[in-house]
Amino acid sequence: MAAATTHRSLLVRRSAAQALASNDAVSRVLQRELISLPLRPSLLDAGIGWLAQGAPADASAALALRGLGNTHRALFEGARDASEPLRLWREGLATAWAAARLARELELDPRIAATAGLLHRLGELRVLAALAIAEREAGARLDAPSRAGLCAEHGGQAATRMFAAWNIAPRAASAAVSWRNAPAHGRPPGDAAVVYVGHLLASRVLSPEFPAPGLESAVEFDFGIGPELLVPDPAAEERLQAMLDQAG
Numbered sequence: 001m002a003a004a005t006t007h008r009s010l011l012v013r014r015s016a017a018q019a020l021a022s023n024d025a026v027s028r029v030l031q032r033e034l035i036s037l038p039l040r041p042s043l044l045d046a047g048i049g050w051l052a053q054g055a056p057a058d059a060s061a062a063l064a065l066r067g068l069g070n071t072h073r074a075l076f077e078g079a080r081d082a083s084e085p086l087r088l089w090r091e092g093l094a095t096a097w098a099a100a101r102l103a104r105e106l107e108l109d110p111r112i113a114a115t116a117g118l119l120h121r122l123g124e125l126r127v128l129a130a131l132a133i134a135e136r137e138a139g140a141r142l143d144a145p146s147r148a149g150l151c152a153e154h155g156g157q158a159a160t161r162m163f164a165a166w167n168i169a170p171r172a173a174s175a176a177v178s179w180r181n182a183p184a185h186g187r188p189p190g191d192a193a194v195v196y197v198g199h200l201l202a203s204r205v206l207s208p209e210f211p212a213p214g215l216e217s218a219v220e221f222d223f224g225i226g227p228e229l230l231v232p233d234p235a236a237e238e239r240l241q242a243m244l245d246q247a248g
Contacts, residue, residue, distance in 0.1 A: 034126070041071040050068075106229075
């Protein structure tokens, strides 16, 4: 009995040591991957401008989709099989579209809203894409808490470096970084607020299985944005889904 207990204890310690070694190996490759930044994608401005206009089905679409495709490839280089970065990319596209639509209604700058919305999860996306490469090279798969910890540790710095390298307008970069804190600033709604609300609206479309009861009243309380701007619009959501099919 004592021998069996000792054997199990040794196995647990060996497993923990192996997990720690794997985490260290992944972390080393991750640090290397985050040092090198992808170049600013060509036609990025065309893609952002198209989203700011509501992704119209006109002559501007082809050039815009090329720009968004270039951005997608730049961010996913070497990590094309990673599902979580892809989810965040689609969330960014949907948030950009919804935030720009809301900005037009509130007489804010839809281009700033589209830029910040598209890139509002850029730090996490960059870390997760690099992490997919690191895990593959190290031959290890981190658990969810470890992955979340690395995103929290490196995401902010990764986003700041990417914004600088890609010459993102400071106003848009500020909104992309501060959107989570928008409710603390209240009224009147600004750039970060439309990204925050755009994120909520995008989540409603992308994840209808997770309803958000009270969304309209909470947004009106925090920002003074009337519920008439938040009512689901099937025609608009159909256009959003069409855009995601093209660019996501």
